[in-house]
Amino acid sequence: MKKFFLLVLLQISLFAAPPFTLDNLQNLRVYLINKSDFIDKTQENALKEAINVKLRAAGITLDAPDSATFMLKIESVKVATTYIVNVGIAVGEEIRTKRKDAVETLAFTYHANDFFETKDAYTDTLESVYFLLDDFIDAYNDDKE
Numbered sequence: 001m002k003k004f005f006l007l008v009l010l011q012i013s014l015f016a017a018p019p020f021t022l023d024n025l026q027n028l029r030v031y032l033i034n035k036s037d038f039i040d041k042t043q044e045n046a047l048k049e050a051i052n053v054k055l056r057a058a059g060i061t062l063d064a065p066d067s068a069t070f071m072l073k074i075e076s077v078k079v080a081t082t083y084i085v086n087v088g089i090a091v092g093e094e095i096r097t098k099r100k101d102a103v104e105t106l107a108f109t110y111h112a113n114d115f116f117e118t119k120d121a122y123t124d125t126l127e128s129v130y131f132l133l134d135d136f137i138d139a140y141n142d143d144k145e
Helices: 002-014 041-057 121-144
Strands: 027-035 068-079 082-096 104-118
Touching (some): 082 121, 104 121
Parallel strands (some): 027 068
Antiparallel strands (some): 068 082
């Protein structure tokens, strides 16, 4: 009986909806934070442009007035010959809370990250960025339907 219960619980969690919504998201401003020592400014600009191309191809307008912020953050620590890398993407939007005085604040309406160990930091980080970006675009398309 315990095995059956665990199996049902696992199956439910596999199909659970994420706690984020991208409903009515129409435009973004891309912001990149690079806290690594293996990505230079030229590579940053190329990565940002590649992200822009993928987002435009998904039908998202970029840099319109009052755009939400699509943030890509890359952090790394080098340990001997290995890098520990954390790649995160998030969408931050200005919102008004439902509190008594309706406070205006910034909230993350989407967040995902990838944490890994690698010897080929640049290549694996690009792969991680594109993986997270593809998941974001899939979630965006799902919420459009």
